[in-house]
Amino acid sequence: MPRTRLLTATVGVLAGCAVTASALLHPTTTQAAPSAGDSDARTMSVQRAQALVDDLSPSKTGGAYVDGDGETVITVTDRATADRVRAAGGTAQLVPHSAAQLEAIRADLNSLPPVPGTSWGVDPDTNQVAIEVYDTATGRDLRRIESIARRHGDAVRVERLSGSIEGTDFTSGGQGIQNRYGNPASTCSLGFNVQNQNGTKYFLTAGHCAANTRIWHKAANGLYLGERVGTVHFPGDDFALIGYRNSAVKAYGTVWVHGAEKQITRSRWVVDGESVDRVGTKSTDLNGIVLVPRTDVTWSDGTKMTGMIKTSLCAKSGDSGGPLFSGTYALGILSAALNPSEPCSTSRNSRTWFQPVQEVLNHYGMRVY
Numbered sequence: 001m002p003r004t005r006l007l008t009a010t011v012g013v014l015a016g017c018a019v020t021a022s023a024l025l026h027p028t029t030t031q032a033a034p035s036a037g038d039s040d041a042r043t044m045s046v047q048r049a050q051a052l053v054d055d056l057s058p059s060k061t062g063g064a065y066v067d068g069d070g071e072t073v074i075t076v077t078d079r080a081t082a083d084r085v086r087a088a089g090g091t092a093q094l095v096p097h098s099a100a101q102l103e104a105i106r107a108d109l110n111s112l113p114p115v116p117g118t119s120w121g122v123d124p125d126t127n128q129v130a131i132e133v134y135d136t137a138t139g140r141d142l143r144r145i146e147s148i149a150r151r152h153g154d155a156v157r158v159e160r161l162s163g164s165i166e167g168t169d170f171t172s173g174g175q176g177i178q179n180r181y182g183n184p185a186s187t188c189s190l191g192f193n194v195q196n197q198n199g200t201k202y203f204l205t206a207g208h209c210a211a212n213t214r215i216w217h218k219a220a221n222g223l224y225l226g227e228r229v230g231t232v233h234f235p236g237d238d239f240a241l242i243g244y245r246n247s248a249v250k251a252y253g254t255v256w257v258h259g260a261e262k263q264i265t266r267s268r269w270v271v272d273g274e275s276v277d278r279v280g281t282k283s284t285d286l287n288g289i290v291l292v293p294r295t296d297v298t299w300s301d302g303t304k305m306t307g308m309i310k311t312s313l314c315a316k317s318g319d320s321g322g323p324l325f326s327g328t329y330a331l332g333i334l335s336a337a338l339n340p341s342e343p344c345s346t347s348r349n350s351r352t353w354f355q356p357v358q359e360v361l362n363h364y365g366m367r368v369y
Contacts, residue, residue: 045072046271052090056081058100063124063293065272072271075124095127097155105129105152110296112148114304115141117165119353121295121310124272128157130292132351134338135162136300161349163339164300167208167320176281176318177205177242178219179212187219189280189322191333192264192357193251194241194366201244201251202226204360205321206335207234216242219281225249233363235303238335238355241364253369255323258285264323264368267330269293269358270309276326278311278352280319280334283344288313297353299336308335308353314344315352324354330368332357 049064049072062075075095076082082092102122106129109120117136122129131149133142149156176189188209195201203225210216214228226245233239244251254261257279270276270290277287288311295310309324315337324332332354344350361367 046274047268048072048088049074049090049271050269052085052088056084058103059098062095062097062099062102062127063122063272065125066274066289067125070275075127097127099124102127102129102155105148105155106296108148108152109145110306112144113141114298114302115145116298116302117300118145119165119295119297119310119351121292123157123292126157128155131156131158133158133160134165134300136164161338161351163349163351165297165336165338165351165353166299166301166317166340167206167303167336176219177209177216177225177321179209179215180217180222181213181215186213187281187318188320189318189334191321191323192255192330192368193253194361194364195369196364196366202229202364202366203242203244203251204333204357205240205242206333206355207232207238207240208335209321210240210242223249236306237359238305238308239333239360239363255279255325256284262325263328264325264330265328267358267361267368269356270324270326270331274326276311276313276324276331278313278315278319278322278324278334278354280315280322282316282318283314286313286315286344288350291351294356295353297336305335305353307356307359309356311352311354312350313352314350316340316342316344324357330357333360 052074053061053064060077060081064074066072073093074085074090075093077098085092106122115137117134120131149158176187179186188205191204193203210228211232211234216225218225224246226243229241229243254263270293272290272293274290276290279285290311292310295308296306297308298304309332315334317340320334322334335355336353338351
């Protein structure tokens with residue numbers, strides 16, 4: 001059963017300070033245990049599906065997705081592979097297009113010059129390359145995209161949507177992490193606290209937040225947190241590493257959800273259609289689904305990003321860098337949103353794009369905890 005693309009949102013007010021990795025907020029607070037509803041059963045099913053897909057040839061599968069009933073489905077291109085998936089305990093679905101074919105179409109699109117206001121990626125749920133075209137994509141640029149889409153027939157889906165794709169930082173005031181010495185000062189959200197093999201603590205945020213500053217403070221009270229380590233990864237990717245330099249800050253491995261600490265213990269890649277959550281400085285406690293696991297998106301100002309997670313979630317200016325997670329798993333770091341200056345509501349056709357956190361952790365040789 002194809003998944004239903006619905007967005008549900010619960011907007012909460014965070015007591016004290018709303019920085020997402022709540023270690024910064026309540027240095028003396030004991031970490032809360034995961035709630036009883038935090039079952040890993042579905043997540044483990046996602047993990048097994050990812051492993052099965054990785055074992056298959058890209059010519060034999062179109063990827064995996066979570067359907068509207070919460071069941072993880074592995075798409076396959078022939079009956080022999082379907083039998084193999086079922087023998088391993090998975091649910092198989094025959095599809096006409098392989099991951100190899102769809103990724104070749106994605107590469108064809110990426111051979112074009114960047115087109116502001118576009119997003120595309122392989123959608124295992126529909127077994128298509130899903131292209132979204134926003135208001136800034138017009139004229140010759142739009143015709144080039146449409147030409148590629150026509151050439152590949154039903155393997156491609158094109159949707160026209162209104163709005164502007166923008167990074168979600170550069171807002172004044174508020175709570176979160178702040179570059180106090182920028183011009184102007186900018187507020188973003190802390191993503192995940194991480195550590196290296198020696199136990200040294202750092203935090204992750206969006207690269208575009210840290211591009212013009214090294215020094216970061218807690219926005220609510222100006223508490224010094226630390227400084228950027230190494231280079232910023234932006235554009236293309238969107239992440240930065242900040243090293244804690246203030247011994248008074250206790251960096252817990254949690255996020256602040258519904259007014260309580262939520263433990264993050266592991267990290268992984270996302271699966272199409274799965275339910276995900278995010279929190280941030282300006283809009284918090286939101287739930288949605290993964291629309292496309294790996295999307296190439298060009299912001300309305302022409303900034304090109306690759307391999308982003310596209311979700312149905314809303315976000316506002318100041319939420320950049322905030323965490324995407326499922327249960328106790330870290331999944332992503334917020335990069336951009338559709339119309340981030342507008343209020344979040346269930347009536348909006350919301351879109352957000354996240355940097356996959358597993359890529360970041362692999363790059364730095366670090367882990368969540």
